[in-house]
Structure formats: structure tokens, C-alpha cells
Amino acid sequence: MSYQVLARKWRPRRFQEMVGQEHVLKALVNALDDDRLHHAYLFTGTRGVGKTSIARLFAKSLNCEQGVSSEPCGQCTACREIAEGRFVDLIEVDAASRTKVEDTRELLENVQYAPTHGRFKVYLIDEVHMLSSHSFNALLKTLEEPPPHVKFLLATTDPQKLPVTILSRCLQFNLKNLVPERIVSHLKHVLGEETIRFEEPALWLLARSADGSMRDALSLTDQAIAFGAGSVTENDVRAMLGTIDQRLVYRMLEAIASHDGAEVLAASAELAGFSPDYAGVLGELISLLHRVALAQAVPEAVDNSLGDLEQVRELASRMRAEDVQLYYQIAVMGRKDLPFVPHAREGLEMILLRMLAFRPAGAAAAPVPAPSPQSASDKPAPTPAAPMSSAPASTAPPPISRPDAPAQQPQPSQPPQPQPVPEPIRQEAPKPPAAPREPYAPPVMEEPPMMDEPPPWDEYDAAPVGAAPVEATAVGEIAPVKKPEAAAAPQEAAAAVFEPVSPTERQEPAQVTVAAAMPRAVPFGETYPPMPERVEALAPEHWIALVAELGLTGMTDSLARALSLEQVSETRLCFHYSAEQDALLNETQRSRIADALHSRLGAQFQVEFREAVQTRETPAQYSVRRRLERKAEAVAALKDDPLVQQIIEQFGAHIEEESVTPLDPS
CATH class of the missing domain: 1.20.272.10 (Zinc Finger, Delta Prime; domain 3)
Structure with a gap:
């Protein structure tokens, strides 16, 4: 009799002989014993975990001559023919070789006929994910409502490729990979029954190489038996697998x-x-x-x-x-x-x-092994510098070189004496004084970068100490406005670094008007009144125009545009903000906004920020509303245009309103 490989010889003949997959076996055993059978089952999992074996055992349980149960007899004609693979009512199909829709239709033509010998006609389709989309479509109706004598058993290693229409018509069971302990236990049983000598470490190597597949483990065991001439040893398995010790x-x-x-x-x-x-x-x-x-x-x-x-x-x-x-x-x-x-x-x-x-942070460094006596004798150990009095009086110590001192030439009348001198590294020369550094000038940045804790506003808006006031830049043509002179340094420092400002360019803070300090570059239509001529006439409605002229940038400008000016008095401005802004509107951002207001309005007053309900429109809300209004006006203008109407009538065109952009979206 020819040799039969272990993977086929030890294929389970009953559900009790299955290794692992208890979660699947429990559901199938209960369904068979309680006669609650579905018409289509789908078994998924990687190669060699028992998909086809479970499907054949299920077919054997359905067609056993002793009756439908989870324990087929294994002796009747149906059980023996199914085990030998020649049962006429068990149709096994390899979907990888029959992917065409013609093959599926030919297969389904015989579904309506009753089984020949068995109780059920079982269709076992392996690697079902290889079927074409047309084959799946041809299978749908039959798979959903097959005749009572037909059962479909589908197996696949890639369920993601199956259409959801197929998945919804089947009971799906996911088979798991086997752990190495379970594989080793089964290999011990198999080799013990086969009376083959083995070493347990070799079985662990085989189990780990099988990567969760029992069939792969049995195939590798067959190879190891042949490699070891009838025995399975660790050294032979390592050499066979190419693994290291x-x-x-x-x-x-x-x-x-x-x-x-x-x-x-x-x-x-x-x-x-x-x-x-x-x-x-x-x-x-x-x-x-x-x-x-x-x-x-x-x-x-x-x-x-x-x-x-x-x-x-x-x-x-x-x-x-x-x-x-x-x-x-x-x-x-x-x-x-x-x-x-x-x-x-x-x-x-x-x-x-x-x-x-490398070592973890805070851990002590590893001790450096001490050199051996032989290695220590190879090179002289450094000795501490000897005192000056121990040297001969006629021998002067070597001069210490300095970077700023001229090199000294050796005297020809005093040749160097072969006296031991201390190593130069033991004597450190005093460092020369550091050269004076140029005063640091902060770089000019057009827009501050985004950061968790931005630097103070003065680094970007106010001039350095001792500098003349820096002119602010806003949108459009803006008159030069100077910082209050109270923030300036003494004039002596300013004259040493910067060019002094002429008296004609200076203005008193009380004389600065809103119209001069905040020229509007953006028209606001009829929504808000024009800016007043003096600070005393400032009202909450003017915040929309005022925020555009503060010269703020980056996050500060975004936060300012989300504020609403609720209360105005001669000594106080009160702004409201939402709870979402609380984390970003820190003290630094508030100081920047307040400094910009003091600079533009040319007066000192209290700026208050409250987390409260915003009853007035914010500049950000105004910009959104104005943009939508301008877009609506542009769409209306397009619709009223005679040329556009003529194109719509003649060509059946229509206006894509989402693509319309006004020339002036402000």
C-alpha cells in the first residue's frame, strides 16, 4: 500500500477529533442535534485551519443513514463514500478553476433534481471568492431560496472579496489560527500513534513555522521525518527550516x-x-x-x-x-x-x-570594565603633574601657549632636557576674554508664527527700548500714526540708534481723531453708519470698521474678529466672547488687542473681556454675511443679464450658483 501523508491520514473523521475551532463546532453540533439547519453556510479562515474538513463532516452528518446527528456512524455507505471522496450527492467545486458564469449555470441546472442516494444534495464550493461577479449574480437567487433537499457549504480564505449580497444569505463562521501549544499537543499525539521518535523542541519549531495552520504543521512534520530518516530531532529541524540556534x-x-x-x-x-x-x-x-x-x-x-x-x-x-x-x-x-x-x-x-x-533617562551609566594588567602595561598611565619645586632649577616649565600671544622661538643655547614634564592637557590656560557682541536686534516679522504661548505684543508692534515709534501698516492707504511717547525710552538712547522724529510729525494723543487714525479701506454699505470724527462718539456699531484698522495679524486678528463690542464708555470698552475662545484668548492675546486699541484710538482706557452672550454681530459674522449677500447679488445679476438669459433659452443651460464668485466679495 502506498504511503499516505499525515495531513490526509489524520484528517478528522468526527467533530470530536477536530483540533481547535470550538466556537464553530458548538454551533454546528447544536444545529444538527436540534434540527435547526440553515440552507447556506460560509466558513472563512486562513489555509489549513479546517474549513473543508468541517464542511465534509457536516455533509457526513446530514447524509448518515442512521439519521441527522452530530455523531455520524462512519460505517454506513454514505459515511464511507464521503470519507473516500466519491459520494455522488456531495458536489465539490473548486471555484478557482470554474470562475465563468457558464460553469455556475451548468452547476445550478441540476439543483432542482432530488439527490440520488443521500438525504441532501450538498454543494461544497471551495475558494468561493474566486468566482466572477456574473457567477455571483447567477448564484444569488438559488442561494437565497434553494430547494429543501439542497445545502450550500462555501469556504474562502478572503471573505472581503465576497459581495455583501452573498454574505447576507449565509451563516458565516470565522475559523481561527491555531496557537503553537495546540499544534504541539496534536503533533505529539500523531507521532506517538505513528511510533516515531521525536524531540519536543523540534515540535515547537515546527509549530511556530506552521503559523497557525495544522495542515502546514503536519506537512512540515512529514518533511522532518524524511529529513531525519525516521526521527524528528531539533538539530535536523533547524537545518531543514534554515533557522538559527x-x-x-x-x-x-x-x-x-x-x-x-x-x-x-x-x-x-x-x-x-x-x-x-x-x-x-x-x-x-x-x-x-x-x-x-x-x-x-x-x-x-x-x-x-x-x-x-x-x-x-x-x-x-x-x-x-x-x-x-x-x-x-x-x-x-x-x-x-x-x-x-x-x-x-x-x-x-x-x-x-x-x-x-543608550540607557533610559535617569538611569545610571553602565560600569566600564577595568582594563586588564596586560593592557595597562602596554601604555603608560597618565600621572599627575609634579610640583614646580620638584623639577631641577635649571629647567623651566614649558611655556603655555595663548591664542593672543606671539609664539616663542626656542633658545638655541638651551636645548630641551630629557626631563619628564607634565602632560599639556593637565594645565589649562586661562581663556581669553570674550569679544564684545553686537547688540541684538530682533528680526522684523510680517506675521507672528502660531504657537502655544506667543511672545508679548511689544515684540511685534512696539519698537524696542530706545527706538522711535514704528509706523503701523493697515489695509489701504493709512496715515502714519505714532506710539504714545510714554512708552518710549530716554531720547539719548533713541538718538544713538535711531533717527529722531521731527516735531512736525508728532501729534498729541488728545488731538488724534477717529477719522485720521482709522481710515476705512473697505466699504460697509448701508449696514453700519460711518465712523465718527472723534473718539467720544465711538459706538458698538463701529467695531466692525475699527477691527480692520488695528493692524493685528495671525491668531490675534482672528480672535479680535470673533469678539463683539457690547458696552462703550469714555473710560471702558467691554467685549464679549464665546466659551470656545476661552482657551485661546489668554492674557497675551488680550494684551495685544488692548495695546492695539490704545495705539489706534490714541487714548488710555480700560479694555474688559467677558465670556457672555454676544448680542451684537461680530466682525467675523459680518464678513460671512456680507460675503453671502454679495454672492447672492452676483447670482441675481447673472440671472437678470439679457445675454445670459439668451444663452439659457437657446442652449438649455443653467447657472451653477456654487461656482459664482463676486468681484468684490467683502
Whole structure:
């Protein structure tokens, strides 16, 4: 009899023999025992987790001659034919090779006929996501309302490619990947029944390489049996899989924990003899660090996936938690750099050396190992400088060179004596006095950058101490307005740096009128009255025009435009703001707005800010309203234009109102 591979020989014959997937088996067993059967089932999951096996067991349970139950007899004709793959009423379809709509229609032509031998006609469609969109459309109606004697069992590894119309017509079961412990347990049972000698670490290597697939694990076990001439050993499995000796990974991490750079490089050199995949080696190191961190935080959460639980716990007791976290982050970030290094070994060694070089913030530096006696004798140790009195009287100490002193030529009458002199580094020459720096002048910025705590307003608006008042710039043609002279420094400092201002250009604050200080550059239509000629006549309605002439920029200008001027008196202006502005309208921003008001109005008064209901329109609200009004006027003008009306009538055109932009949107 020919040899049968383990994956086929040990395919489960009953639901009780299934490894894992208890959440799916429980639902199917209860449905079979309670006779609550659906007409379409969808099994999803990665390769080798039991989708087809569960579907065949379900078909066997439906057609067993002993009756529908979760425990088919396995001895009747239907059970034996289904197990051997020759049951006529179990139609298995490989959707990857029958993707055309003609194949699906041919398949569905026989749905209406009763089964030949069994109780149900079962359609098992594997890799159903490979069907074309036309095939899915042809399958929809039959899948939703099939005859009572038909059951559909669909299996796929990529459920995202299935139309939602198919998903909504099926009961979906998601099969999970198997953990290494479950795979190792099943491999022990299989090899024990097969009387094959094995080593448990080899089974852990096979289980981890299978990546959650039981079929892959059994296939790799078959390969390992052939590679090891009838036995499964750790060394043979490592050689077959091309993996490195895990002990080298532990050796590297132990050397890092001991801060032994020589041992780290020695382990790396031994590792290079295996010609490994260095990205895989780094991945093994990352996994080991993860397990060490688990052992430190939650000791009972560490598994024995490689049979190295004691080594992991020992490393966890030797290393600090913050060191483990730092090493893990360095390894993860260093893995991204491996494709960019000339040689992968260099990249791994640099990552390991980086772990030795860096330590968590606040941690004490690692002790530097003392040099050996042999290495200490190779080069003389530096000795402290001898006192001047111990030197011979005829020998003067070497002069100390200074940057600002001329070099001294050696005297020919006094050749240098072979006397031990102190090292020059032991004697520090006095530093020359620093050269005087130029006075710092702050750079002129047109718009301050956005920041959490912006600098004071004076850095951008007011002139430096001792400077003449700086002219403000606003929209349109604006008359030059000077800062109040109370904020200026003494005239002596101003005359030393800046050009003095002529008396004819100075104006008293009381003589500055609103019309002169705030010339309007933007027409406001008929909504607000014109600006008054004097400050005393200022009213809350004038805030719309006033804010445009303050010369504010950036966030300060945005905050000012969101304020509403509620109360005005000769000594106080009261502004209201919403709760959303409270975090941004800090003391710095309020000071900027107040300084700008004092500068423009040419008088000193109190500026108050309150978080309260805004009963008046803010400049920002006015701008939005005015923009919408101007756009509505532009749309109306287009509609009333005779040429536009003629185009609409002749060509059936229409006006896209969203694309209309007025020439003057203010």
C-alpha cells in the first residue's frame, strides 16, 4: 500500500477529533442535534485551519443513514463514500478553476433534481471568492431560496472579496489560527500513534513555522521525518527550516544585559557562520524581549512555546523593565533600517551596539570594565603633574601657549632636557576674554508664527527700548500714526540708534481723531453708519470698521474678529466672547488687542473681556454675511443679464450658483 501523508491520514473523521475551532463546532453540533439547519453556510479562515474538513463532516452528518446527528456512524455507505471522496450527492467545486458564469449555470441546472442516494444534495464550493461577479449574480437567487433537499457549504480564505449580497444569505463562521501549544499537543499525539521518535523542541519549531495552520504543521512534520530518516530531532529541524540556534539569541541578550560588548560581537560572529536571515534573527530577538517583558509584568502570562520558560524568567530577573522596553523599541525601529545597510550583519551589530550605548533617562551609566594588567602595561598611565619645586632649577616649565600671544622661538643655547614634564592637557590656560557682541536686534516679522504661548505684543508692534515709534501698516492707504511717547525710552538712547522724529510729525494723543487714525479701506454699505470724527462718539456699531484698522495679524486678528463690542464708555470698552475662545484668548492675546486699541484710538482706557452672550454681530459674522449677500447679488445679476438669459433659452443651460464668485466679495 502506498504511503499516505499525515495531513490526509489524520484528517478528522468526527467533530470530536477536530483540533481547535470550538466556537464553530458548538454551533454546528447544536444545529444538527436540534434540527435547526440553515440552507447556506460560509466558513472563512486562513489555509489549513479546517474549513473543508468541517464542511465534509457536516455533509457526513446530514447524509448518515442512521439519521441527522452530530455523531455520524462512519460505517454506513454514505459515511464511507464521503470519507473516500466519491459520494455522488456531495458536489465539490473548486471555484478557482470554474470562475465563468457558464460553469455556475451548468452547476445550478441540476439543483432542482432530488439527490440520488443521500438525504441532501450538498454543494461544497471551495475558494468561493474566486468566482466572477456574473457567477455571483447567477448564484444569488438559488442561494437565497434553494430547494429543501439542497445545502450550500462555501469556504474562502478572503471573505472581503465576497459581495455583501452573498454574505447576507449565509451563516458565516470565522475559523481561527491555531496557537503553537495546540499544534504541539496534536503533533505529539500523531507521532506517538505513528511510533516515531521525536524531540519536543523540534515540535515547537515546527509549530511556530506552521503559523497557525495544522495542515502546514503536519506537512512540515512529514518533511522532518524524511529529513531525519525516521526521527524528528531539533538539530535536523533547524537545518531543514534554515533557522538559527535559539541559544545564540539568548547569548546575545544575556551579553547585552551584562553590558559585555565583546561577548555581543563574539555571538554575532558565531551567528554569521550559519549565513542566517538577519531580519529573522532580529525578529527572534524582538519576540524574546516581548516574552521577557511579559515575565516581568505578568509572570503567569508567559507561555512555554519554545521550552525555554526558565531562561526567560532568568532574563526577566536580571534585566530592568525600562531596559527591556528600550531594547524592544531599538530593535523594532532598527528592523526598518536593515534594507538600507551595505551588509545585513553590520546592521544587526549596530542595533546591538545601540542597545549597549543608550540607557533610559535617569538611569545610571553602565560600569566600564577595568582594563586588564596586560593592557595597562602596554601604555603608560597618565600621572599627575609634579610640583614646580620638584623639577631641577635649571629647567623651566614649558611655556603655555595663548591664542593672543606671539609664539616663542626656542633658545638655541638651551636645548630641551630629557626631563619628564607634565602632560599639556593637565594645565589649562586661562581663556581669553570674550569679544564684545553686537547688540541684538530682533528680526522684523510680517506675521507672528502660531504657537502655544506667543511672545508679548511689544515684540511685534512696539519698537524696542530706545527706538522711535514704528509706523503701523493697515489695509489701504493709512496715515502714519505714532506710539504714545510714554512708552518710549530716554531720547539719548533713541538718538544713538535711531533717527529722531521731527516735531512736525508728532501729534498729541488728545488731538488724534477717529477719522485720521482709522481710515476705512473697505466699504460697509448701508449696514453700519460711518465712523465718527472723534473718539467720544465711538459706538458698538463701529467695531466692525475699527477691527480692520488695528493692524493685528495671525491668531490675534482672528480672535479680535470673533469678539463683539457690547458696552462703550469714555473710560471702558467691554467685549464679549464665546466659551470656545476661552482657551485661546489668554492674557497675551488680550494684551495685544488692548495695546492695539490704545495705539489706534490714541487714548488710555480700560479694555474688559467677558465670556457672555454676544448680542451684537461680530466682525467675523459680518464678513460671512456680507460675503453671502454679495454672492447672492452676483447670482441675481447673472440671472437678470439679457445675454445670459439668451444663452439659457437657446442652449438649455443653467447657472451653477456654487461656482459664482463676486468681484468684490467683502
